[in-house]
Amino acid sequence: MVNKKFDEIWVILSKRWNLKIIKYLEPETAIRFNELRQSIQGISANVLSDRLNELEKLGLIKRIVSDKTPLHVGYMLDERCRNLKKIVLDLDDWISSYQLSDVEQSDADKNSILSNKILELLRNETNETEFNFIKDKLSISLGIDQSNLIASLDNLKNVLVELYGDEVGNKIFDKINMQIRL
Numbered sequence: 182m183v184n185k186k187f188d189e190i191w192v193i194l195s196k197r198w199n200l201k202i203i204k205y206l207e208p209e210t211a212i213r214f215n216e217l218r219q220s221i222q223g224i225s226a227n228v229l230s231d232r233l234n235e236l237e238k239l240g241l242i243k244r245i246v247s248d249k250t251p252l253h254v255g256y257m258l259d260e261r262c263r264n265l266k267k268i269v270l271d272l273d274d275w276i277s278s279y280q281l282s283d284v285e286q287s288d289a290d291k292n293s294i295l296s297n298k299i300l301e302l303l304r305n306e307t308n309e310t311e312f313n314f315i316k317d318k319l320s321i322s323l324g325i326d327q328s329n330l331i332a333s334l335d336n337l338k339n340v341l342v343e344l345y346g347d348e349v350g351n352k353i354f355d356k357i358n359m360q361i362r363l
Contacts, residue, residue: 186239193239198224198232203241204269208262211245211255241265295361296330299337302357315340334358 193199198221205220206212212220218229233256236242241262247253258266304312318340319325325333337357342350 190239190241193235193241196232196235198228199236200269200272202229202232202236203258203262203266204273206242206256206258206266208258208260208266211257213253213255217256292331293328296328298361299330299357300327302360303353306353306356311344314344318343331361 201221201224202217205217214226214229214233218224218226221229224232233242233244237244237256240259242256242258245255245257247255300316303315307315315337316327319330319333319336320327325336330337338350338354341354344350345353
C-alpha cells in the first residue's frame with residue numbers, strides 16, 4: 182500500500198508554480214513574500230500565498246517570522262529539501278539546454294531552407310552540367326554539406342569564380358546573395 186503522504190507530496194509538487202517556488206527558496210536564508218513574488222513572473226499574490234501554505238503544511242518549507250519591529254515574514258526550504266532544490270535546479274538546467282537545442286534545430290531548419298533556395302537559384306542561373314559541377318565541387322571536393330550552404334557562401338563564390346571567371350562568377354554570386362537576403 183502506498184503511503185498517503187507520498188501521494189500527497191507528488192500532488193503538491195505537480196501543481197503549477199510549486200517547483201518554481203522551491204527553485205527560488207534557500208535552506209539557509211529566509212526570502213520575504215514580495216521578493217519571492219517578484220522572482221516568479223506571472224504568479225499572483227493569492228496563488229503564491231496558497232502554494233506557500235500547502236508546501237508549509239507538508240513540511241517542505243518553513244515560515245519564519247522575525248522578532249524585529251516591524252515584523253517580517255519570510256520563507257525558506259526545510260533542511261530536508263536541500264536535495265530537492267538540487268533536483269529542481271538540474272531540471273532548470275535541462276529546460277535551458279532543451280530550449281537551446283530547439284533554437285539550434287530552428288537555425289538548422291532555416292539554413293536548410295536557405296540552402297535549398299541557393300540551389301534553386303543556381304539551377305536557374307546555370308545549365309545542368311555547370312550546376313552538377315558546382316554541386317560536386319562543393320560536396321565532394323570541399324566536403325560541404327548541401328543542406329548548410331549558407332555557412333559556406335565564400336566557398337560557393339570561389340567555385341563560381343573558378344568556373345566562370347571573376348566578372349561572371351561574382352555577378353552570379355551577387356545575384357544569388359541578393360536573392361537570399363530578401
